[in-house]
Amino acid sequence: MKLGQVTIKDIARELNVSTSTVSRALKDYPGISDDTKKKVKDLAEKLHYRPNAVALSLRKSKSFTIGVIIPEVVHFFFSTVISGIEEIAYANGYNVILCQTNEKLQRELSSIETMLDNQIDGLLVSFSKETENFDHFTKLMEQNFPIVFFDRVPDIENTVNVTVNDFKGAYDATKHLIEQGYKNIIHLAGPKTLPISAKRKDGYKQALQDHQMILNPEWIIPCPIGTQEESYEITKTLFKSNENHPDAIFASNDIAAAGAMMAVKELGLKVPEDVGIVGFSNWQFSSMIDPPLSSVEQPGFEMGEKATAMLLEMIEKKKESNWEAKTIVLETELLVRKSSQK
Amino acid sequence: MKLGQVTIKDIARELNVSTSTVSRALKDYPGISDDTKKKVKDLAEKLHYRPNAVALSLRKSKSFTIGVIIPEVVHFFFSTVISGIEEIAYANGYNVILCQTNEKLQRELSSIETMLDNQIDGLLVSFSKETENFDHFTKLMEQNFPIVFFDRVPDIENTVNVTVNDFKGAYDATKHLIEQGYKNIIHLAGPKTLPISAKRKDGYKQALQDHQMILNPEWIIPCPIGTQEESYEITKTLFKSNENHPDAIFASNDIAAAGAMMAVKELGLKVPEDVGIVGFSNWQFSSMIDPPLSSVEQPGFEMGEKATAMLLEMIEKKKESNWEAKTIVLETELLVRKSSQK
DNA sequence: ATCGTCGCCGCAATCGTTTGCACGATATGA
């Protein structure tokens, strides 16, 4: 990558001084005459000198780059998180390098390796569905490497996390359906490996229990794949086989909710009159479908910001070895739209 | 970023050889005895030695990293392009560093600067809406720095591009509406600064012309912001004020189409009976709204793959100075759904 | 016995930047 990049040496040669003088002059170090400082700065300006970040990384063992491990960018929620991350990172002079795992553990492992090779200063992680063992993270954390988990946080000790109150979000959504007069509420659950799936399920169960409603275990239906087609098929089968079909659906994400909505509509049932539906995450499309989908909004941008701020703090305080475990929980907001209002 | 990273020196010290020997042994260079090679490799394995990518970058003036400049990741189409880019890049041992411009020129400029500071080997660009001057790119290209433009390609000379046949996509969509019997087709156009907007508009115009239909310039309505709300308002106003309202809409993207659909539905008009609608880009939600939206599918993943493959080729052939200008045009596919079938 | 060859390896420079230390010149004080 030549580009005829101007280096500190070029400036030194031109001015007949040493590279050390140039370096110090540019940084306004004491012990350099104002005259020299001015000359150096002027020439640097004129030649469009920009320090070589790679050389700096090598010298300082610090790259001012953070790595982000994310399942998928297409996931609307994650794309908003990314924006939050970039915002804080850039504002503090850090770069962001991003890797999608596509929900594959293998990809997660190899991405982390290459990122480490590139001397990232810290890691922001939302792990894949396949990740059930966290040794690759604990190993790093034992070496005092800064890691912050967001959204999908592992169920292990001494981690720093930013997450959302999935329990309460699910609780609120279910409670809302109950208050609307729906009696038989099923839950389309997320992948079992993800703690967030469990928390949402728990919120659903707790809401039913608090309102003296029967909890039918058969009405908690896992959707491990997470596509719209999957929930479409599941819902269709369920509603067809049951003359006493459920009258409401709380889905652990909007994609599943949308699939379910298509299914019930196709069966001639009306939303929200016959079936109420609430989703989770408030995807971009949720307000555009018919009827508009009620959903639990997660503060993605804020999550990105918070997680990054914490990571940068850890990075800058690196010396003071152990940082305490900490979990920030952000609150969700139930957006009631037409799909759940009788 | 210490991490107690093992270096080539650690291996050298342990084995009482020089670092040069270790380096050569690891790379299977000639002139090192099989015995030494084995010892070095075994120890490297045992200590989990991994070469320091930063040191390599500095030494070789090559970072095996490519930069990607993209308007927004939330944009469904772009997120699929990213996947295509990562696919090819990783397969060839390259890293990807990604920056969103959020459609801001300032962000575009500063992102490029920091990426260059980090010694990227090449750049993949889809520029922002605000970018009307391309000097920051031409300056780099004059210095023989590898750049490939994708989707949004600049209207300047000697560039390497991957784009989609926007003209034909728009032409096909409009033709389809005509063949369905719609008579008064309006066009919700994209931001004027983007060449793709112009091409889509041209395709629309050509289709009307080829079918002896009147081209009413007032029915080409710009949507410079690109939000759903904008097209919603525009459509509502237009349809309300005209008792002789149009009977079809070709929108330059699905978001605008969705907004328009909401507007006409709210006015009591039926889609597709009263108004036919076709969008562009085939967003994730397009098949989920009611009625499902017809749209022009763009091969995003393939675009990412092609662009990256071309960029890597340019990088590896760097020495042979000038690469020829080239534009790959990928074909679109019209997905006919319910929103446009009378 | 001498020379050439070859196999195996180390020295040192290099990439661009930072930084501890020392050096020379001038100024200050006794």
Added chain:
DNA sequence: TCATATCGTGCAAACGATTGCGGCGACGAT
């Protein structure tokens, strides 16, 4: 006049890896 302080600057090592060149010992050939 000489020791000492102060100021401005340069030398050289360091970060981790690569690589051209040269050295050294062993061996075969003459």
